[in-house]
Amino acid sequence: MSYFSSIPNIAFEGPGSDNPLAFHHYDASRKLLGKTMAEHLRLAVCYWHTFVWPGSDVFGAGTFERPWQQSGDPMQKAREKADAAFDFFTRLGTPFYTFHDTDVAPEGNSLAEYRNNFAAMVDVLEKKQADTGVKLLWGTANVFSNPRYAAGAATNPQPEVFAYAATQVRHAMEATHRLGGANYVLWGGREGYDTLLNTDLKRERAQLGRFFQMVVEHKHKLGFKGAILIEPKPQEPTKHQYDYDTATVYGFLKEFGLENEVKTNLEANHATLAGHSFQHEVATSIALGLFGSIDANRGDPQNGWDTDQFPNSVEEMTLVTYEILKAGGFTTGGFNFDTKVRRQSHAAEDLFHGHIGAIDTLALGLERAVKMVEKDTLAELKAKRYAGWDADLGTKILSGGFTLASLADEALSRDLHPKHASGHQELLENIVNRYIYG
Amino acid sequence: MSYFSSIPNIAFEGPGSDNPLAFHHYDASRKLLGKTMAEHLRLAVCYWHTFVWPGSDVFGAGTFERPWQQSGDPMQKAREKADAAFDFFTRLGTPFYTFHDTDVAPEGNSLAEYRNNFAAMVDVLEKKQADTGVKLLWGTANVFSNPRYAAGAATNPQPEVFAYAATQVRHAMEATHRLGGANYVLWGGREGYDTLLNTDLKRERAQLGRFFQMVVEHKHKLGFKGAILIEPKPQEPTKHQYDYDTATVYGFLKEFGLENEVKTNLEANHATLAGHSFQHEVATSIALGLFGSIDANRGDPQNGWDTDQFPNSVEEMTLVTYEILKAGGFTTGGFNFDTKVRRQSHAAEDLFHGHIGAIDTLALGLERAVKMVEKDTLAELKAKRYAGWDADLGTKILSGGFTLASLADEALSRDLHPKHASGHQELLENIVNRYIYG
Amino acid sequence: MSYFSSIPNIAFEGPGSDNPLAFHHYDASRKLLGKTMAEHLRLAVCYWHTFVWPGSDVFGAGTFERPWQQSGDPMQKAREKADAAFDFFTRLGTPFYTFHDTDVAPEGNSLAEYRNNFAAMVDVLEKKQADTGVKLLWGTANVFSNPRYAAGAATNPQPEVFAYAATQVRHAMEATHRLGGANYVLWGGREGYDTLLNTDLKRERAQLGRFFQMVVEHKHKLGFKGAILIEPKPQEPTKHQYDYDTATVYGFLKEFGLENEVKTNLEANHATLAGHSFQHEVATSIALGLFGSIDANRGDPQNGWDTDQFPNSVEEMTLVTYEILKAGGFTTGGFNFDTKVRRQSHAAEDLFHGHIGAIDTLALGLERAVKMVEKDTLAELKAKRYAGWDADLGTKILSGGFTLASLADEALSRDLHPKHASGHQELLENIVNRYIYG
Amino acid sequence: MSYFSSIPNIAFEGPGSDNPLAFHHYDASRKLLGKTMAEHLRLAVCYWHTFVWPGSDVFGAGTFERPWQQSGDPMQKAREKADAAFDFFTRLGTPFYTFHDTDVAPEGNSLAEYRNNFAAMVDVLEKKQADTGVKLLWGTANVFSNPRYAAGAATNPQPEVFAYAATQVRHAMEATHRLGGANYVLWGGREGYDTLLNTDLKRERAQLGRFFQMVVEHKHKLGFKGAILIEPKPQEPTKHQYDYDTATVYGFLKEFGLENEVKTNLEANHATLAGHSFQHEVATSIALGLFGSIDANRGDPQNGWDTDQFPNSVEEMTLVTYEILKAGGFTTGGFNFDTKVRRQSHAAEDLFHGHIGAIDTLALGLERAVKMVEKDTLAELKAKRYAGWDADLGTKILSGGFTLASLADEALSRDLHPKHASGHQELLENIVNRYIYG
Numbered sequence A, B, C, D: 001m002s003y004f005s006s007i008p009n010i011a012f013e014g015p016g017s018d019n020p021l022a023f024h025h026y027d028a029s030r031k032l033l034g035k036t037m038a039e040h041l042r043l044a045v046c047y048w049h050t051f052v053w054p055g056s057d058v059f060g061a062g063t064f065e066r067p068w069q070q071s072g073d074p075m076q077k078a079r080e081k082a083d084a085a086f087d088f089f090t091r092l093g094t095p096f097y098t099f100h101d102t103d104v105a106p107e108g109n110s111l112a113e114y115r116n117n118f119a120a121m122v123d124v125l126e127k128k129q130a131d132t133g134v135k136l137l138w139g140t141a142n143v144f145s146n147p148r149y150a151a152g153a154a155t156n157p158q159p160e161v162f163a164y165a166a167t168q169v170r171h172a173m174e175a176t177h178r179l180g181g182a183n184y185v186l187w188g189g190r191e192g193y194d195t196l197l198n199t200d201l202k203r204e205r206a207q208l209g210r211f212f213q214m215v216v217e218h219k220h221k222l223g224f225k226g227a228i229l230i231e232p233k234p235q236e237p238t239k240h241q242y243d244y245d246t247a248t249v250y251g252f253l254k255e256f257g258l259e260n261e262v263k264t265n266l267e268a269n270h271a272t273l274a275g276h277s278f279q280h281e282v283a284t285s286i287a288l289g290l291f292g293s294i295d296a297n298r299g300d301p302q303n304g305w306d307t308d309q310f311p312n313s314v315e316e317m318t319l320v321t322y323e324i325l326k327a328g329g330f331t332t333g334g335f336n337f338d339t340k341v342r343r344q345s346h347a348a349e350d351l352f353h354g355h356i357g358a359i360d361t362l363a364l365g366l367e368r369a370v371k372m373v374e375k376d377t378l379a380e381l382k383a384k385r386y387a388g389w390d391a392d393l394g395t396k397i398l399s400g401g402f403t404l405a406s407l408a409d410e411a412l413s414r415d416l417h418p419k420h421a422s423g424h425q426e427l428l429e430n431i432v433n434r435y436i437y438g
């Protein structure tokens, strides 16, 4: 009998329903701006967070005790886990999932075992995808949990570790390609430093640059059409990670000639840890041409670690979704739930509550963002605010028509006295709230 | 009579002296690694922090009441301020100073007045430099305090404000050039946003890029040989500044083709606000080829605003100076005291205590960093740690000798089992402390 | 002609209205749970933030240039300011205001001048209150802005400064009493330290304790029936303030026997700076019997200083208002707007946009909190969660029926094996969102 | 053969030695202010951090693979661990150790097994203490790691969990008493909340208060003469812990009448997480009469979680030790190393490097603090700063000689004009640095 057998398939019942195991706002087939909610949001459930993590933290043991987390034959357990996972996806009704190689298959004790275990489980996943219609949003390789990666994968002081990681990434990329994945993600969990005293920043940067180039070359050789995504995070587990935030990733990509080859997978909680609003990271990523996909979670603004909670702020997600819609919406990306139920929430149904609440939050945010785009008052007011830059002086400056000296001469001869204009921030905040609260 | 007349010239009296108005460690002419302490440190006093700021904060009025801050004819007050400043430099014995245009001359009520006032005061400064031998480390323009800059200078929604700022920057650059300044600094105090709701990130980025290009072009036209420096800061006064940290500045410079034209002026307190250690910002700047100069201050690790306190941690400054020495030391840059005495410290002598303590801190850090470089145990241990990357496998990987697939094949065929090696962080920390504490 | 003459009286027009200068949710006379919205919220406008602060910050001069902020005879300007303030209150339709003594009257150059100026302006305010019906939520004394308070007021190393502050507080209390104020607030802007090196924590604590005792004694002597409120803040302008947060204030009050005499005035932004959620501070204050009043603003979760922005999160204010309603609602307290328009927002109408948006946010939060109380699912689930504490074992433990040893014996003899129960956090978060989003 | 057999006993070799496995500053028998260094510092090694934690973190598995961490019979492994621990203590030469009950003995599957296992291991420890002369600084109970404590121990919604914890604490207290422990510590790792939505703050506070009372009563019944210590921590693993910081603990103790029965065990890293300097927590604890013992570690000022690194800042520890010496030094407390080697530092010798560096740091700090106390310039300057409070006006105010009104009358009649005096913070910082750097 399935672990989730007491849970019904989750249906849209509308805002009036009292059923906590139903969607109140997410109506997959409802059309907005010519696309269904499902097409807009491209929701994905994350294997590691929902089926692998046992509910442990640094101060305590796992609380979840899922059947597939008990001891036993590793391959058998991996198959049971896959059964539970696809059962969950199906009951929840989300179209996509995401995984690390070692989430779905046991690592084994050698690269050969790794390869064989993983290959066997990819067969299993392929069949399950076909049976259920669930699709792969992205795959990735876990090159940070095993002790061999304690000092990094691509940035490890030992090239043998780089080679080990390359092997995993190769297989994870090929599996992703075979399973029809829409993207391939790189999160450099240990690509950073614990102390500068033993770290050669420049050397490690070169190692990481070469690694990413190899990944991009392999993508093209495979003919993989999905996007390669880097997931910025400022710190944790390392003191400092090289993919700190979007702006840092941009400089890195420019240095290694990869800015047109790689995009970002932005996680809300990582933005929080980096000292940015989530909207900032999304808007920056769009402005730099790097927007790819979203790990939709939330951190705790008062706590300094990666809590990976389910998103529940419609206010935040409305602004984020507005940015995404304005940029044309997702292409290969989607909203992936890089989210953990709390360690106390060990019941099977808690996994549903977490996802249902998050999905309704995104649906509410989408609904409101669509209204913002349909009658785009913010865009109108912005256009007015910057109008001078579309007129003579602005155009001439930006197009290189002035030197510093000639512009200064012009300013003096015109005896410029520009007065500051109000930015009307409060009015704009009120306008947004009226989109949200009607 | 001079405001500082009760203060003697500050002399080196050695560690044994009990005189608080003497240097205990900074011996300007003492040679280390072939250069004097003065040549290594290139110390500068900052006009704004020491002579302009009145001791006010958001919750209270100025406490300092310097004579030149009283009401009166602005040009007369500017000359009195210059008298006091050069008197201070001379008594303290520091070789450099730094200024904003509006620190030294009244802004006036029009660009023409601005230009005339500033020109008159540059004459005054030129004479004072000649009389005292004090030199200009850098000049800069204040394009953030006047209300016209409330929404930014180069990134202002009004191109007229861009033009106004260009005028100031042009004159500040030309004054810097004429006064023999070693660098020209750009700090974009309002180049950022208060809310994304009224901000066009991409447009403002283009404006700022063009502005920096114009600055660089003007530098070459002038024949100015000093460096152009950008000073990263993450926030304050804005919610988010575009020159957030070194890594962000690097990406910006790459986008606009300026990475070989501009360097960074790194401020300790700004690193703290960005969530980085100061050593991180210095090391990153060196790794990216952007190292220029230092604003030597400190923040408060428990407070979230820019406290601009005098540096007093030898432990921190030793590590920073070690990085700088390893990179070849300052060329055009130096240690500038972007530092304010506390609002309570209104006595004339407090200005000396602040600078003396900071200078002795830097001297102690230098002394210890020199020992670290002379017998460079850290470098030896680092070389050993990364030795594999100088051997066959590492060299072949980095030089492009492998594809992802061929490296994975190699790893599998060699059945790699790399074991994690200790990073010995604790040992390295102990080694550093033995350099510091003998 | 009035500064605000272009602004109509702000009316409730309902959610459908497009008029930004109207309330969309705040309907003053609408009844919920037996009280009108106005009675629930007890809204107050803050003199300092709205009429005194000139739009300056540490890096720039004031941008607002209100007519009453121009130079001129101080008493004349004070009267013009009062005219504008009461005109604003009236157009906005808020029932309360709040002030510092030095907001409404010039400080003068001696205590005698202070007293006379203040007395004259209290006459003005009294008349204006009578004319408009606007009431005083609380008064307070500014004993932190003048340079004499640089090292604190009650905690100053000079008892003369304590005496000066005592004089101001006496007059501010008496004015508050005379003007029918509902509370008197103490915010110790400089009651803290900048460095422990020159600070005697114990001595300053005793000074502050005695000061608060004198205030309470004076309250009773006056026959003032309002509450005495302390406003916790962790830092800024000082490095560390003695009234750090609610829990700290509680310990302080207990030490000086004042826990039944003083309550808290909680500010959202101060909670943020202290590392707490606003809901935490409110809930803690209620649990400790200290809840008094609210400074309803918001900080920026990414910036480390007191931004005092208008509240605009219905999600946050719903939870806060739920706590307040459950505790019985305000008695003497209310929602005071300790809020500044942004420095860029210099237009007269921006002051209205800020307040209108904040008021609608509170109204929306109130509406939702009322629903939460009317059908209080959270309370039901909490009761169930703690049911064991109302049964035998729990009751016996709490009532002192066990020693540690006897309870251990009981546990052993019963061979207890308690299993962790789910806290269902995700479900509860979903329930709250359904109250908010229907 | 011992795990540490390659490591010699660590001897004092003086600053000149190049041996990393020697003390360079800690000379146990050196006398300062009439006590040996060993008597001043009372150093303790922590069982959990050094022998139990496997080098895992949230993103990766353990890296240490100590022999006693391998699978096998739990009691046999516990004895091997004790062998290694006392071997380590002896080679390092530290006089004290500290433990949690479940560090030294397996939990078993029932309270009876727990009791029996623990009793057997206490016998082992007793014999080892006798054989080696190593003493117990404090014992404690781990009531946070087992899943049963996921929602707290004393503050758990189930009274059965309270009873379970009481049983552990009873046995841990009795073991501590029997082993001659100098203190008993309470760290409430899960005594806090994850969300206010399911939390009854007042109820949980009452539970915790009663728990602490039972602990104190049991102490007296046992005749245990050591101190009961609470270890404040603001958060992690919970969102918010009830023993947030020293000031919070003080209010809690006052409420439950325990302020004379309980002291604090202050951890440096917890101060950092609470937004305080470590010196602040120590000074506050002394000012409130709560100072007990120290967990001497450090956090990372840029990372928001509990890194538990070895202390290596002499600058910080000098100030902390100065506070402690001024307060009379440790009585029952000491410096305990609540410190973990980094996850990468898996070599046996890394455990020694970590402790040696930390001990030398404390020795250097002690040496300098002793100089500060011997010629106590800071105290002299403080006395001068507050002199007015020892004179007429100050004494009369503090002793209740004034009401608010009579003091205001006095101020007015004396026409007070107090001027702010400089706090000379920069001078004081320089003085401290001269104590540190000579």
Ligand SMILES: [Co+2]
Pocket (backbone or CB within 6 Å): A231, A267, A295, A338
């Ligand atoms: Co993620």
Ligand SMILES: [Co+2]
Pocket (backbone or CB within 6 Å): A267, A269, A270, A306, A307, A308, A338
């Ligand atoms: Co995360």
Ligand SMILES: [Co+2]
Pocket (backbone or CB within 6 Å): B231, B267, B295, B338
């Ligand atoms: Co600076």
Ligand SMILES: [Co+2]
Pocket (backbone or CB within 6 Å): B267, B269, B270, B306, B307, B308, B338
């Ligand atoms: Co600064």
Ligand SMILES: [Co+2]
Pocket (backbone or CB within 6 Å): C231, C267, C295, C338
């Ligand atoms: Co306030």
Ligand SMILES: [Co+2]
Pocket (backbone or CB within 6 Å): C267, C269, C270, C306, C307, C308, C338
């Ligand atoms: Co505030």
Ligand SMILES: [Co+2]
Pocket (backbone or CB within 6 Å): D231, D267, D295, D338
């Ligand atoms: Co601890």
Ligand SMILES: [Co+2]
Pocket (backbone or CB within 6 Å): D267, D269, D270, D306, D307, D308, D338
């Ligand atoms: Co800790």
